[in-house]
Amino acid sequence: MNAAKQDSSSLSETLQARKAYLTALLKIVDTKIGKGTSTQKLTIIAIKAEMGLIEHKLKKIDEDKRKLAAASVVLKLDGQSPAKCDQLLPTT
Numbered sequence: 001m002n003a004a005k006q007d008s009s010s011l012s013e014t015l016q017a018r019k020a021y022l023t024a025l026l027k028i029v030d031t032k033i034g035k036g037t038s039t040q041k042l043t044i045i046a047i048k049a050e051m052g053l054i055e056h057k058l059k060k061i062d063e064d065k066r067k068l069a070a071a072s073v074v075l076k077l078d079g080q081s082p083a084k085c086d087q088l089l090p091t092t
Contacts, residue, residue, distance in 0.1 A: 011057075011061060012058060012061050012062075015054050015057055015061075016058070018054055019051055019055070019058075022047050022050055022051050022054070023051070025047060026044065026047045026048070026051075029043050029047065030044055
């Protein structure tokens with residue numbers, strides 16, 4: 001299977017939209033009052049599992065973005081004088 005590669009911001013937006021959709025779906029399916037059917041219970045479990053996977057992917061994307069930003073700073077600093085490095089480093 002050849003899937004088209006997406007950039008991280010597009011993938012992040014797609015995952016956030018999917019999570020919002022699943023949250024809305026969960027509100028429809030999840031019955032707090034009364035006894036739910038076994039199908040409802042399994043559906044709720046599956047939706048929550050999918051949402052957990054999406055959260056994991058979003059955290060990984062965020063971590064990768066931070067690593068890429070740090071690598072970019074290192075490349076900019078490579079070979080610069082200490083004074084120039086202080087100017088290039090982002091302030092927190």
